[in-house]
Amino acid sequence: MKDISLQILRLSFIIAFFLGNTSLSWSQSTNAAIEGNIFTSEGKAVVGITVRIDGTNLITSTNETGYFRFERVPSGEAKIVITAVGLKQISRVVTVGSSPIPPVEIKLTQSWNEIQEVLVNGQQNSYKVDIPSTSLRLNTPLLEIPQNIQVISSSMLSDQQVLSMDDGVIRNVSGATRLEHWGVMYTRVNMRGSRASSFRNGMDITGTWGPLNEDMSFVDRIEVVKGPAGFMMSNAEPSGIYNIVTKKPTGQDFNGSANLTLGSYDLYRASLDLDGKLDKTGKLFYRLNVMGTKSNSFRDFEFNQRAIVSPVITYKFNDATSLTFEYTYQRAKMSNVGSAYIFSTEGYGTYDRSLTLLEPAIEPTVINDHSAFAFLNHKISDNWKLTAQLGYFKYNMEGSSGWVNDVRSNGEIDRYVSIWDAESENRFGQVFLNGTVKTGIVQHKILTGIDLGSKSYIADWSQAFNLDDEDHVFNANSPVYNNFPDGVVPTFDRSVSLSIRGAANLSTQSYTGIYAQDELGFFDNTFRLTLGGRYTWLKELNYLSPREAKRFTPRLGLSVSIDRHSSLYALYDQTFTPQSGLMRSGETPKPITGNNMEIGVKKEWFEGKLRSTLSAYKILKNNTLTTDPDNSGTEGFVIDVGQSETKGIEFDAQGEIFPGLLAVVNYAFTDSKISKASDDPNLGVDAAVGARIPGFASHEANASLNYSIQRGVLKGSGIYGGVTFLGDRDTWTWASSAAIKPLPDYYKFDSGLFWRKDRVSVNLNVYNLLDTYLYSGSSYGTYYYYQAEAGRNFRLGITYKF
Template identity: 40%
Template sequence: MQRLLLFIFLTFITTATAVAQETGSVRGRITTSDGTIAEGVTVKFKGTTFAGMTNEDGEYSIRKVPYGTYTLVVSAVGLYPKEKQITIGKGVLVADFSLNENRSQLADVQISTNRKKFKVDKVSPSLRLQSPLIEVPQNIKVVTSRVLADQMVFDVVDGLTRNVSGTTRTGHWDAQYANISTRGTTIPAFRNGMNMKMPWGPLADDASTIERIEFVKGPSGFMMANGEPGGIYNIVTKKPTGENHSSVSLSGGGYNLGRAAVDLDGKLSKDGRLLYRLNLAAQSKGSFNKYNFNDRYIFAPVISYQIDSATTITAEYTHQHVTAQALGNYSFSAIGFKDVPPSFFLGDPALDPSKLSDHNITLYFNHRLDNNWKVNGQVAYVKYGLEGGSMWLSSIAKNGDMLRYYNLSEELAINKNAQMSIMGDAKTGSIIHRIMGGVDMGNLKTWGDFSPGNSDIRLAITPTNPTGIFNVYNPIYGIPTANIPIFDRSRSIQVRSGSNTYATNLTYTGVYLQDEIRMLEEKLRLTLAGRFTHSVTVGKTNATQISDNVFSPRVGLSYSITNDFSAYGLYDQSFLPVAGQNYAGEAFKPIRGNNIEFGLKKDLFDGKWNATVAAYKINKKNVLTADLDPEHLAINPNAQIQLGGIESKGIEVDIAGEVVKGLDVLLNYAFTDARVKKDANPLLIGRHVPNSVKHITNGWLSYRLKNANSVLNGFGLTGGYQLQFDRYAGSTASPMKLPAYVRFDAGASYEKGKITISALVNNLLDRRLLTQGSYTNLGSRETATSSSYYTYIYDMPRNARVTLTYRFQ
């Protein structure tokens, strides 16, 4: 009995000592002697099991180290190891290292430690967030260029959304624009942290310029508050690395697809301070629509100069040019969805092709004040333009006879942005304040001219078509030149659009401050932030001149249950300026959005893959809806009021990473319930938001055999699925579902040394898939020659692609 009591007493003392043992943390940043970030470097306490590894920013962190004096060792393949004696005490110790090595030797380190293909641990600097994704109190997903290459994606409308839970694309204008939605709302496009949102643009980014794409779910006050509450997606373009990552690729495929892309990456000076990156791409693509085609080229040079070890300036220019026979690839039918075949073409080969282009110039300034603080600044200028025309429906009869009209389609948009931000860590006792502050300014001016031409574009009168009417079931092409309207373009588009509603001018200035308070050895993180935004929408009258001053708070909480498992909660707000006025001439208030979100994040199997589960609820108020008051309609037949409200709630699950050696997996599922909560018309309350999808699940698997002793070494298989159920058409007035979206893709590849050959078949089952659909109900206005009708856009039928890539390193 005495021995038992002694054993219990000693066990208690040992346990109590272990519990009471005080621990501290160490973190730092590792670079080479020429200032290059050292990614994938091992940091270890000599003679212990405490260790860490630097991330893509060269930063590391090791927590819960018992008080004491240790020898810290940094090492990696191709780098000389270095040791430093440190003493761990209360709080966080900062220990930085500079390794005596050059860029060419560092390249071996980065290649040898690059294990992650689908999983990303941290966002790009353009999103400003300094903490790892597992610690950020928000659902953020990153799609890398390696994923795009594996899926043979050539632009952001080419199957990109399959990689992010609950994210869809609504087809429009032959896929020239992305139109990406998540959580029941359309989300704006960003490039390198700059807002590119335009009424019609920007053009869909080409994969040749993309390093990664970051999807931020929910309001993103740290980037922008004046937008939809569903979130944003941020295109991060390729920058110089200082190493030879150059490559060339040639692609071919169905529907006369031909493509070439060149990526040149290197130094312009021997000391490695002046770097360059040049991406070139040209693509010619036919269409499953008769006579349609889409040709493009891309020119994207970047130059970076390292002034000193702490300061870098970068200049970037991206130009895209597209020529397309027709912008609209819509199908129409009075019978139902999928009634006409995918080959149906609304346009005509007798019409001139449309030309689209955008020019994007961006200047970056990055300066590290010390080991903790850095300052970033950037300015961007984007000019987007369209010249052409488009064919649209005037009316359609039950037998398929259609009257068409041809209108001018000309657009110009100039978007200017400027950002300045400062970020770093400060300590108050044992608490760390991760502070971020910044100023954003932007001005967007747009002009458009969509003047209609003839309201009835007739075909040539022939014995087989004596009326010259176009029929969707038996289309005849070849409009006589005399029947094609000629538009007056003698005046500039700025002058022409001054007389219509397509001339807009929006200016905003935002100030943002965030403090991420890291407590309990940085296990508990409280985010307190706010953005004040002043926006002005220039109107043609004093009544339509809108000036908004809005404060948008942000509160987040994240807790690390273990080093690789965290839970979070978030409250964030957004607002969206609304142009126009009600029947009485009163300007509309901005649409407000509130997001409440909770989630869990878990890294598994030594950080090789991770899983995220998130639940959210978004409320939008002040949404425009039709004014049903007869007295108001007598004043303005198109009168609107701000009585609408929308509620969107759902659950998202994302899994990404290397499950077993050689097998990388992306899996996601989302349940989205987006409904009208408040409206002037009681019949609309409870109906689903147009273009929302209730159930979405996607999967992508990529396996490559890595066995040097096998003849199949380097052989890979890849494939995936996209499933969408309970899809709601683009109209609340006539509630209607779209057909389910079920798509399977599969491919194979072979990698040997510097060469990779890849082949992929999309839409393997050759299903008729729709990327968009709506219904127009004419009701009592229906006649024998004008019926209610369905509008929809087909996705690509079954098609194959083959790509040959040669890497210079």
């Protein structure tokens, strides 16, 4: 495969060289640029409004000064079109010739307050995002990128009242499922046959456990990149990544919102979002998000409390340079991790949803999570931009985890609780350069950069206490709590520092990566060839076992515009990422290597208001890890099953069908199997060639519709409906026996009502409308374990915008 990759790259460079240096009689662009500013009737800058050149793929949005710019506009008459939901379309025609075009100034007839209301309402009703964030480094519209990238906008999060990453957010993306082992503490997303790497603002924060999952109060959007993204982002899984983009100052004078949310299971939540300027010169901006929440659960004794503060400051030195500092603090106090597990010899869903094995007297788990960023953006010229950013993450946890020693057919369960103290520290440094240049008839979009990172994680699981004995029996059929052996509530000894207690469980990693990419555009940028690659060096220590590795991973992409609203693409990409884990033999798991081959078509419908993506892919992943089926008790060994092959088809559609009706529809077929078995002696029959990889569903479909009445006395009112289906589901992990019960198909229906007028909005969402008993899980030796989801529940949110 390596030889094939090199041959493909050599051939691609030869083709690019030939096309770029041969004189052909193609119609050429004048390489003209159009720039300008958009103002309100009072002369205030309009921020974040969409601007495009009609009849082309050129689209952008205004920055904090109302400025916009287009490069390489074709000769002739160019029609500049300004659009926003709730704003009458505005256009301006300019002539593109050999002479420079003077700046275009457009003054809207609406006042600043009217434009603010239009933009706020537009953001609430915008499901289609055209441009990725700068943290993805790609200076290209999503329609033209040769990869399946989906964006979960702030509008979707708001309409569905999503509160955190463990809260159903991934139903907005095809093929993404959540492995819910860790409750509200940590989110693991699976897609395309393996775990998706987690990123925040373009930095790879993926860890074994942690950092603490993100609350949506400080999140602007979530970008999901399907397939390898390691060529530019970091060392990532071949399945893809999800990138959390946090809220930044917009540069407006002042705006904000306050929200109160009440809900089932004693949910009380308040949040505040403030955005504005700190000085009269317009150089210093701020964004401040604060949130506090407290809730219980449908399971007895389970609770979650969280507080967040996230200030962001931006200083604009001039029109070319800005510096942003961001800090987020999350504090969580919650019930024992693992409290959601239920165990039974009979199968899944055998007990009432409210059953818990948690003891209410067990001390809570407390997490303090800090993250800090610094972003420097410098515009070197009209065609070149330099970005440098630093990231720091610090995570500390003191708590415990629950599990069982034995499960019997009469309902008796022998439980235990073990200490789980942990600490992680991550540091990142990234510098990258984006530029455009033209050679002959070829347009180049250059991306190059360096990526540095170091991660460490240490944990203590060394202390454990039995919660039951022969005289103090717990029976799930008639549970009795606070019945401890000897009447003593378990407490843990923390007199010795975590660095000593967890020394044997220390995991560290440091890496350096350099990458470069050239997107070559031919025939007025209707044919785009992407050539890129990354070279990565890394060192790591896992469970006292050191290792070094290095590898080059190439990337080849092709995107062709059929017309201004549709494109075809093809992609070949590779990945390389280390793995942590402890094998029974004492060996350290080998790094993941893999490649992705993908083709797809992207199309915009209804005059560009809705975009769909249809893709087919095949991923080969080497050194696939899974839980050792011979584990017992507290053992957490993994085994290498060899090479997996994942094939699939995915469809996504997001946007507006007609005025007032917004839709998110997706479907994924996933076929993930072992293609080559490893020589691991612990490999069981369940992990033979042809066996399915656990943790996925062959069929996944989601649909969400949101309709808002456009006129009349009910204007601003509307209804929301959503459905999720998972078919032919696999369990979490391989079983130790072939004769196990399969998971049933999964159906979940949600609905909602909303009302919006002026600056006030009210949302009522009802989840699991049919009150279906939903769960997932797996077999474990002689019994089953599973986690149930909440029955019918609601959230009522009231928001006021300043």
